[in-house]
Amino acid sequence: MKPNTWIALALGVGLLLALPALTTASLLNASIQMLIAALFACAFNVLCGQGGMLSFGHAAYFGVGTFATVHAMNAFNGAGLLPTPLMPLAGAAMGLLVGIVAGWFATKRTGAYFAMITLALAELLHALAPQLKGVFGGEAGISTMRMPAWGLTFGSSTEVYYLTLAWVLLSLALLYLYTLTPVGRLTLGLRENTHRLRFLGYDVHRLNVTVFAISAMFAGVAGGLQALNTESANYVLLEGHVSAAVVLNSYIGGVSVFLGPALGAALMTFFGYAVSDLTRAWLLYQGILFVLVMMFMPSGLTGFFQWLGAGRRAHGSAALVPLLVLGVLAGLLLTAGTVFTVELLQRFFSQDYRSMAALRPGAGWAPIALFGREWLPTAVGTWAVPLVLCGAGAALVLVVRRMWQALLDRAEEKQAAPHAAVAAQGDAL
Amino acid sequence: MESLIVSLLNGVIYGLLLFMVSAGLTLIFGMMGVLNFAHASFYMLGAYFAFALQGSLGFWGAVVASTVLVGLVGVVVEKYFLRRVHHHGHAHELLLTFGLSFIIAELVKLFFGNFPVDYRIPASMDFALFRLGATSYPAYRILMGTVAVVMFVLVYLLLTRTRVGIIVRAAIYKPRMAEALGHNVPVVFMGVFCVGAALAGLAGAVAGAFYTTNPNMALELGVMVFVVVVVGGLGSMGGAMLASLLIGVITSLSVGVDYSLADLLAWFGAGEWARQVGGLLTLKLSSIAATIPFALMLLVLMVRPSGLMGDKN
Numbered sequence: 001m002k003p004n005t006w007i008a009l010a011l012g013v014g015l016l017l018a019l020p021a022l023t024t025a026s027l028l029n030a031s032i033q034m035l036i037a038a039l040f041a042c043a044f045n046v047l048c049g050q051g052g053m054l055s056f057g058h059a060a061y062f063g064v065g066t067f068a069t070v071h072a073m074n075a076f077n078g079a080g081l082l083p084t085p086l087m088p089l090a091g092a093a094m095g096l097l098v099g100i101v102a103g104w105f106a107t108k109r110t111g112a113y114f115a116m117i118t119l120a121l122a123e124l125l126h127a128l129a130p131q132l133k134g135v136f137g138g139e140a141g142i143s144t145m146r147m148p149a150w151g152l153t154f155g156s157s158t159e160v161y162y163l164t165l166a167w168v169l170l171s172l173a174l175l176y177l178y179t180l181t182p183v184g185r186l187t188l189g190l191r192e193n194t195h196r197l198r199f200l201g202y203d204v205h206r207l208n209v210t211v212f213a214i215s216a217m218f219a220g221v222a223g224g225l226q227a228l229n230t231e232s233a234n235y236v237l238l239e240g241h242v243s244a245a246v247v248l249n250s251y252i253g254g255v256s257v258f259l260g261p262a263l264g265a266a267l268m269t270f271f272g273y274a275v276s277d278l279t280r281a282w283l284l285y286q287g288i289l290f291v292l293v294m295m296f297m298p299s300g301l302t303g304f305f306q307w308l309g310a311g312r313r314a315h316g317s318a319a320l321v322p323l324l325v326l327g328v329l330a331g332l333l334l335t336a337g338t339v340f341t342v343e344l345l346q347r348f349f350s351q352d353y354r355s356m357a358a359l360r361p362g363a364g365w366a367p368i369a370l371f372g373r374e375w376l377p378t379a380v381g382t383w384a385v386p387l388v389l390c391g392a393g394a395a396l397v398l399v400v401r402r403m404w405q406a407l408l409d410r411a412e413e414k415q416a417a418p419h420a421a422v423a424a425q426g427d428a429l
Numbered sequence: 430m431e432s433l434i435v436s437l438l439n440g441v442i443y444g445l446l447l448f449m450v451s452a453g454l455t456l457i458f459g460m461m462g463v464l465n466f467a468h469a470s471f472y473m474l475g476a477y478f479a480f481a482l483q484g485s486l487g488f489w490g491a492v493v494a495s496t497v498l499v500g501l502v503g504v505v506v507e508k509y510f511l512r513r514v515h516h517h518g519h520a521h522e523l524l525l526t527f528g529l530s531f532i533i534a535e536l537v538k539l540f541f542g543n544f545p546v547d548y549r550i551p552a553s554m555d556f557a558l559f560r561l562g563a564t565s566y567p568a569y570r571i572l573m574g575t576v577a578v579v580m581f582v583l584v585y586l587l588l589t590r591t592r593v594g595i596i597v598r599a600a601i602y603k604p605r606m607a608e609a610l611g612h613n614v615p616v617v618f619m620g621v622f623c624v625g626a627a628l629a630g631l632a633g634a635v636a637g638a639f640y641t642t643n644p645n646m647a648l649e650l651g652v653m654v655f656v657v658v659v660v661g662g663l664g665s666m667g668g669a670m671l672a673s674l675l676i677g678v679i680t681s682l683s684v685g686v687d688y689s690l691a692d693l694l695a696w697f698g699a700g701e702w703a704r705q706v707g708g709l710l711t712l713k714l715s716s717i718a719a720t721i722p723f724a725l726m727l728l729v730l731m732v733r734p735s736g737l738m739g740d741k742n
Contacts, residue, residue, distance in 0.1 A: 052520070108731075111520075112523060117726070117730065121723070123723065128720050132712075248531070283531070286531075295510065298517050349541070
């Protein structure tokens with residue numbers, strides 16, 4: 001790693017360590033969630049980004065980790081072999097076990113089949129869980145208590161935060177070290193060319209199962225941390241939307257960089273926490289963001305930063321700044337237009353509004369309160385707002401595109417002209 | 430005996446419904462190599478479009494209109510979404526359709542609420558067709574089965590007996606050669622995607638009225654359809670048909686079976702032991718009927734990973 005990376009890493013860890021002193025209690029709780037989601041996404045990425053196997057059922061391994069930890073917490077009471085701080089080990093063990101079994105089946109096939117099988121396995125567990133009341137606690141779920149251990153009570157969220165942070169940092173370090181091991185390098189080989197691996201004499205199925213199990217194990221650790229945090233487990237954890245969230249988060253962050261999924265998961269969890277009181281359509285925004293990333297920025301947020309760095313080296317900061325400013329402005333306009341439309345529609349189609357309209361037939365449509373103003377759904381002005389916002393945004397996007405094209409053309413011209421090429425060489429030296 | 434026949438009939442009809450959705454999925458996969466995650470969402474859209482339109486168009490008008498509308502949605506998805514990311518590879522296309530299915534489910538929740546809507550079969554269709562002993566059999570179920578069979582026959586004839594079918598099959602088999610012979614392969618792809626989506630929409634419009642229409646129906650059916658194509662072998666129409674019927678019948682039959690693994694083990698004198706162990710061993714088959722298809726899938730993966738009718742590869 002470059003020295004810059006080390007400095008950034010040290011700063012990041014320092015910030016995380018200082019966080020409890022800087023934030024409020026509810027933000028600290030959100031931070032715990034962010035850390036857990038980040039670890040979960042990184043565990044997922046071992047399989048998906050590095051191994052090239054798309055799993056749509058990772059909630060299963062997260063969920064069994066949580067349940068195993070809750071059972072272990074109830075069994076050991078924070079004493080004996082597994083004191084409270086070591087509890088996620090139970091989640092890891094269970095994740096590993098289930099991962100080996102599920103992985104053996106799932107990796108029988110590759111590609112699209114693999115994706116379907118992982119989804120079906122997760123749904124199998126989800127369908128079975130409510131029936132097995134002894135293990136999964138039925139509808140009510142099971143609850144537990146964090147017992148004091150090692151002189152700590154684990155009563156405050158600060159202590160839970162530090163415990164989570166320690167586990168997440170340790171797991172991330174292990175996952176990073178894993179990428180440096182021979183098996184970690186072979187994982188990339190699984191993504192790139194399995195035929196070649198087989199030709200070189202590796203047992204591909206066994207390798208697949210290993211990678212799957214490692215990914216499931218760390219997902220189990222994340223699940224165990226979730227159990228420590230919430231002191232309960234419910235079979236809702238095994239639902240499809242947990243699996244969906246980790247896929248969305250990882251790709252929004254960018255799967256080609258080690259910490260990309262963690263970044264995506266942390267950001268998305270934070271936004272989810274920040275806007276959950278304001279809107280009911282957060283999942284819709286998340287889905288739209290994911291599709292936009294998939295279509296226009298396939299390597300995710302981290303890919304965007306890399307692209308930015310490359311652009312700066314190629315064209316210089318001065319040429320990029322106006323482009324960026326206009327781009328951000330266009331993005332803001334489009335976002336404002338979309339959010340306005342969605343929120344207006346959401347309120348217009350909500351049950352409250354419908355029943356209110358049904359109560360007063362003939363009174364016409366009542367105005368909808370949104371962003372501190374009343375909007376009449378029948379007024380042209382109401383719908384003109386998002387149209388104008390989106391129109392302006394789209395126009396700006398066109399302008400930015402043209403500017404970017406001009407920039408590329410200029411760079412090409414420079415390279416084409418021989419004296420310019422010599423000059424560029426001089427610059428490089 | 431009667432209940433067995435009724436269960437069998439129910440199973441076959443549910444299987445035909447599964448086939449209607451999985452046929453489009455497997456057709457699209459065979460052609461473009463894209464696993465369309467949003468395919469079951471098309472099924473859900475069909476039901477919701479029909480529900481929204483039945484007030485103004487009547488039931489049958491709404492069914493036809495929603496089929497066409499879902500087909501158009503399919504065209505939009507193929508032309509403006511999938512085609513744009515095609516050069517990034519199949520995994521990317523799969524992820525994109527996954528995102529689209531997510532958006533569709535959220536949009537449905539936005540417009541219709543996160544609860545089942547009151548989409549019912551019309552009163553004129555709600556009668557018993559025949560009686561089997563004490564049970565009367567609803568005509569609408571038979572109608573659903575008929576729609577599926579007619580659709581299957583039409584698609585089969587279209588693919589094997591017409592000029593369009595030849596071009597489609599050529600485009601699936603050797604897209605570049607078909608293109609070199611002057612056929613517009615992208616349009617063929619778009620057409621097949623449109624037809625596949627429309628079929629799923631039709632299935633949704635017809636079946637949504639009988640089963641429940643809620644924002645979860647896409648996921649529930651989607652998972653089942655994935656199981657069907659894994660069991661049947663992706664890309665094989667015959668395999669999809671066989672697996673759909675198999676899963677439909679098995680699910681339907683197992684609901685009526687009141688035995689558990691412990692009862693089976695009792696035959697070997699291990700019943701007491703099994704009852705003491707409890708858990709999975711004492712669960713009645715009827716209560717875990719929803720998991721049987723998954724178990725079947727795991728079994729098929731163990732003995733024949735390429736699916737019942739899939740190619741060896």
